[in-house]
Amino acid sequence: MESMDKLKEIEKIFPDYFERFKLPDGAKEESIEVYRACKTGKCDRDSFLPTFEENNFKLTSTQEACDPGIYSLSTFEKPVDIKRFAFIDSEVLPPYSIAIGKTEPKHGLVQRTRERTQTKKSHVDWWLYTNARPYEEFEIIKDFKTYYENYKKNRGCNK
DSSP states (O other), X not given: OOOHHHHSXXXXXXXXXXGGSOOOTTOBOOOOEEXXXXXXXXXXXXXSXXXXXXXXXXXXXXXXXXXXXXXXXXXXXXXXXXXXXXXXXXXXXXXXXXXXXXXXXXXEEEEETHHHHOOOSOEEEEEEOTTOOGGGGXXXXXXXXXXXXXXXXXHTOOO
């Protein structure tokens, strides 16, 4: 029998700090296959915190309070982009594990960042509802190096 937590539907309510900014017009419920860098090496709450929560609910000197990206969970559609992100930070921090999963609508709204910022990267912003558990939709890729090499072969990439 499933636990009561699993049976309880996530309420579609955003955290209080969402009053600081306006969700972009293009934010919507969509299931997109994405990658996430996991600081803890596991698919758990601490590896799936939105940037603002990771920063202890504070803005850094370079962040603007009205930027919706600051309040989202960062994910990427392409493994090359998560690889760049995870391994650049890993030069000064313990290595990240890479997880793959889907942006299930029951956890929040998403938008491909390029739709509003003109970036070419595959970054996807995911604005999570209060008490969302997005990590339940992900699994750690055990050997990301081999996974990435196979991904490139299957796509005919030489990079």
